[in-house]
Amino acid sequence: MLVIGAKGFATELLDVIIDNGMQNNLCFYDDINKNKEGYVFNKYPIINSEEKATEYFKNTDTQFCLGIGNPQIRNALSEKFIKMGGELTSVISLYAKISNNGSVIGQGATVLHYCTIASNVQIGKAPLIYHNVQITHDCIIGDYAELSPGAIILGRVKVGNNVHIGANATILPNIEIGNYCIIGAGAVVTKNVPDNSVVAGVPAVPLSR
DSSP, X not given: OEEEBSSTHHHHXXXXXXXXXXXXXXXXXXXXXXXXXXXXXXXXXXXXXXXHHHHHHHHTOOEEEEOOOOHHHHHHHHHXXXXXXXXXXXXXXXXXXXXXXXXXXXXXXXXXXXXXXXXXXXXXXXXXXOTTOXXXXXXXXXXXXEEOTTOEEOTTOEEOSSOXXXXXXXXXXXXXXXXXXEEOTTOEEOSOBXXXXXXXXXXXXXXXX
């Protein structure tokens, strides 16, 4: 398994990888600090170039997961490493509660501890679902969504692609959130949010488009 990223969220994801017994051939990828080869926690090697990553996929393991937040960056890195020969892989905590009654999570999901995903929830490609997120019945979440710690998505909500929902935000039932939106931390969303919007507050109001 190659984890894309070597700091911050990538180190949080490491806990889930270890719990799941997925650390065989585990490496991290960081091409920002190219002159600093090393290890994560003095144990897991860091690959620092596309050439080395391609060689890893060819000779060691094709699986990779996204250890970086931000929907647009996750989207771009996913496509980049698939083209290099990698296979986008989900890492889902054993401590997440996911309903078996009609709920589906797309390829490449990263789901941390103590999330609750209720019945008949449809989640797209490569979401990042942080600690203690709650998604209740009949919600639809688009590709590359980033749901921050404590976010609550109530029944029949629709969330578009490449959306960031901030920590402890609450989306009330039947709300529709468009593509490329940002929902501020602690916001309570009571009205539909159009594409490319930034909203925040209680109740949430538009800040920019």
